[in-house]
Amino acid sequence: APRQLPPIEDQLKVINEVAEKYIKAATPSEEDLAIRKELKEDLEKICQQVSPNGTLELFGSVASGFATVNSDLDLIFCEDGEPREDPFEVPIKLTEKLKQAGFNILMLPKTRVPIIKVNSTPDPNQDTSDPKKAIAVDIGFGHKSDLAFRNTELLQTYAKCDARLKPMVLFVKWWSKMRKINNTYRGTLSSYGYVLMIIHYLINIVKPPVLVNLQSWGIPEGTPESEVRHKDGWNIWYWKEHKEQELLAQNGGITSNKADIGLLLRGFFEYYAKDFEWNHHVISIRTKGGLLTKVEKDWKSAIHRSNKAEVEYKDRYLFAIEDPFETTHNISRTCSSTGVKRIRFEFNRASRLIHFFSGEQAFRDTFFEEA
Ligand code: GTP
Ligand code: MG
Incomplete structure (x- = not known):
């Protein structure tokens, strides 16, 4: 006999509760944040032994507010002036x-x-008595004008526009880590990629929209050129302030979407399981409508490249997410063919599971089961 399923409202209630509990548990404490700040200062002093005028600057989830207790610290050692002749000189020292x-x-x-x-x-x-030796850190090398700082600010601004974005991001990060589809070194997608997938869903797919596209509005007159165009030519303008209400009003007065996290997450997983065309579409949060095609971007076959140290790497277009500023950059270039298959399988699995579980424990045990 067919299994009697609980009504979907009950499922959504459980998802909300699980999400809320997880977010409480995963949000870094004041103390966690203080340790990260101290660690950054320690590292900066060491960097300055190599280059006295450089500074260590924070970006990524700890800066954007999407960090969990397990998040790494993303730092860039910034030096003024022209890039160095040999980009590996400072890193090696x-x-x-x-x-x-x-x-x-x-x-x-x-x-x-x-x-x-x-x-x-x-x-x-390892000296386990020192908590600073347990926090993973990435140190890159660059300049204060780097786009990594701009895109971190853009995400931060979206988080301010609607309080539901952050819990959705934390939930999806947790899921993607447990299901092992959040590892760029193993052919899957970065956290940044998942955040862009969520933002696309909240701007363009869910009806009524939860977020408004902050990049697709006319640039106010008198905006300084430095806020409009990056030195490399990219258009970096977006609404900086919490303009949501104003923008909605200008947009013909869309009624605000009051859906809870459970409903939004269900829609998110369903969209990528059923409607998004992985082989054809490019996610483009800067674009009106949010989608471009691989054909129109000429994002078709993989490109072989080598870095300045002559190390070969491959940029793939099997899954395509355009960076919001550097529009030639595919955030999901790291996804291999099996990686994309696994990600798609996981969206299907997640979407199915949302309909097929009973009770909180069953949900935790299956949805977040370690893959
Ligand atoms: P967790 O470390 O998992 O908490 O997430 P995160 O938000 O810090 O994301 P991640 O470590 O994947 O990326 C850090 C930052 O790198 C992002 O917030 C972007 O600002 C920047 N970034 C720019 N381009 C890329 C890219 O192609 N891939 C990734 N991963 N990050 C990029
Ligand atoms: Mg990070």
Whole structure:
């Protein structure tokens, strides 16, 4: 006999409760944040032994507010002026200094730009009494004008526009980590990619929209050129302030969407399980409507590239998410063919599970089961 399913309202109630509990547990405490701040200051002092005028600047989830207790610290060592002739000069010197200071260091060769990973590999000789030695850190090298800071601010602004974005992001990050589809080194998608997928859903798919596209409005007269155009030519303008209500009003007075997290998450998983055309579409949050096609962007076959250290890497277009500013950059270039298949399988699984569980424990045990 067919299994009697609980009505979907009950499922959504459980999702809301689980999401709320998880968000409480996953949100870093004041103390966690203070340790990260201290660690950043310690690292900055070491960086300044290599280049005295440089500063270490924060971006990524700890800056945008989407961090969990397990999030890494994303930092860029910023130097003024022209980029150095040899981009690996400072990173190599810094690697030595960090090792001398007792940090566990890994320098990644297979990236477009040098990245130093601190505390990323488990070390049996680790001093476990020092919490700062347990936080994973990525150190990149660049400039204060780098787009990484701009896109972090853009995400932060979207989070301010609607309080439901952050809990959705935390929930999806948790799910993607447990299901092992959040690892760019293993052919799947970064957290940043998942955040862009959620923002696209909230601007363009859910009806009525929860978020308004902050990039597709006329630029107010008198805006300084530096806020409109990046030095590399990219259009970096967006509404900086909490303009949601005003924008909605200008847009013909869309009624506000009052859906709870459970309903929005269900719609999110269903959209990517059923409607989004993975082979054809490009997610483009800057664009009106939110979608472009791979054909119109000429994002078809993989491109082989090599970085300045002559290390080969591949940019793929099997799954396509356009960066909101650097529009030639595919955020999901790291997804391999099996990676995309696994991600799609997981969206289908998640979408199905939302209809087929009874009770909170069953939901936790299946939805977030470690893959
Ligand atoms: P967690 O570390 O998982 O908490 O998430 P995160 O939000 O810090 O995301 P992630 O570590 O994936 O990325 C950090 C930041 O790098 C993003 O917030 C972007 O500002 C920036 N970024 C710019 N381009 C890329 C890209 O192609 N891939 C990734 N992963 N990040 C990018
Ligand atoms: Mg991060």
